Each structure stands twice: as C-alpha cells, then as structure tokens.
Amino acid sequence: MKKIISLLILVLSLTSLSFGVSAEDLSLSALKLTTNPDGTQEYSVTLQILIFMTALSFIPAAVIMMTSFTRIVVVMAILRQAFGLQQTPSNQVIIGLTLFMTLFIMTPVYNKIDETAIQPYLAEELTSIEAIDRGKIPLRAFMLEQTRLKDLQTLAEMAGIEEVDNVTDLPMTVIIPSFIISELKTAFQIGFILFIPFLIIDLVVASILMAMGMMMLSPMIVSLPFKLMLFVLVDGWNLVIGTIATSYGLGT
16 A cells, blocks of 8 residues: 555656646646735635635634524523423433524525625625625624614723714624623523513422422422413414524514
8 A cells, every 4th residue: 555655756856847737836836815906805716615614613702602503592491491301302402403594594694795795706896805805894894783872882991992973983802792792681580581480480389388298309300381371372482482582583
C-alpha cells in the first residue's frame, strides 16, 4: 500500500513538472483576491467555497441564536417541567417541533433575504460581499423588532458605544447578544404564565392529600392526570403554539 501511495505522489510530481506548473502556483491561482476598478474586492470561486465550508460550522449557532429557536425551546422545556414529566415529550420531539416552528416563523425573513441577496448573487448581479451586506438587513430588522431597548443600551455601553442615532447602525456584535437576552426574558415570561395553572393544581392536590392524612402518597402522582386532562381540555398545544407565533407578530 505504501508503494502505491509513493508511486502516485511521484506521478503527480512528474506531471506538474512536465507542464511547468508547481503545486504552489496552483494553490496561489486558486486562492486569490481580485481588486475591482471601483475599489471593491472579489474572492476567487475556490476561496469562496473554502469560506462557505468554514462558515457551515457556525450554522448551528446561527440557527439557535439568531432566530426564534431559543424562545421556543425554552418555553417547551418549561412546559414539560410544569407537567412534572422528565422524558415526555422527549428531547427529539421538542427539538423537532422547535425546528419546524422556527422554519415557520422565519420564512418571511428568509424570503426577503432570498429576494434581495441570494437570487441577485446567483444571477451574478452582486458580489459575495454585497450579498452578505444585503442579506444582513432583513435579519437585523427581525432581531431588532424582538430586542428590548434596555438590552441594546447595556451591550452598547459595554462595547464603548456612547451615542447612536439609529439602532440599525449598531454592529451585529451588539445586536446578537442583546437579542438573545431579550429572547430568554420573553421565554421566561411565557413560561411563568404557563406554569401558574399547573402549580395551582399541585397545591390543591397536596392540600387535599394532607387533609386526608395521605402524606406518604406523592402529590405528583395524583396531580399529573389532572394536569394532562386540563391541558387537553383547553387545547393546550394549540394555545401554546399560537401564543409563541403571535409573540412574533404572526397572525395579527
């Protein structure tokens, strides 16, 4: 096997030498930066592919932190805790539902990005840098709509930004963490409202069992069927999903 590998290396070396092209020349021609007459810079296709493949590793973080994913998954986790269930619904079900809800909520934003950035770039009407700059605009607008001004001011002060005429002028390094903090706060507020009815049922069941002298019986075992019945009777999943979608301005 080693002999075969060595033979292949030798053949490739002789081939490159016969054409007068070295490996260094090939790499430099593939990875180059071209300056346009207007002063803008354009990357070669190979370099764009390399950057794109590197950016793929950041896609999970972008999906989680720059979309509605955080709010939905936190609300679902709090709802499961309010039920008193540890594995139902399972993590796979919660993540799957959260992903599809995120896709549903973010579809209008994606359509704007596709219209203003992706399609013009594929039609070679925009450079890669221009496409990225245009694509950030709808995503920035979405995050700013869901971000509290107090969170923006806090992060801007920490970044050393004293005064800003328009919040859209803030860098993404300030907008993204502010958006995440606001999403967590909103998710906790929704989770608190969802937790109250189930907490009342637990208190009532615990009081009844205490009055009956059944202190050895866990209140969770008795209250769980009542919480499930209440959630089904009020069509809880419809209400929860509808509340989350409405919090993003959908259906209003």
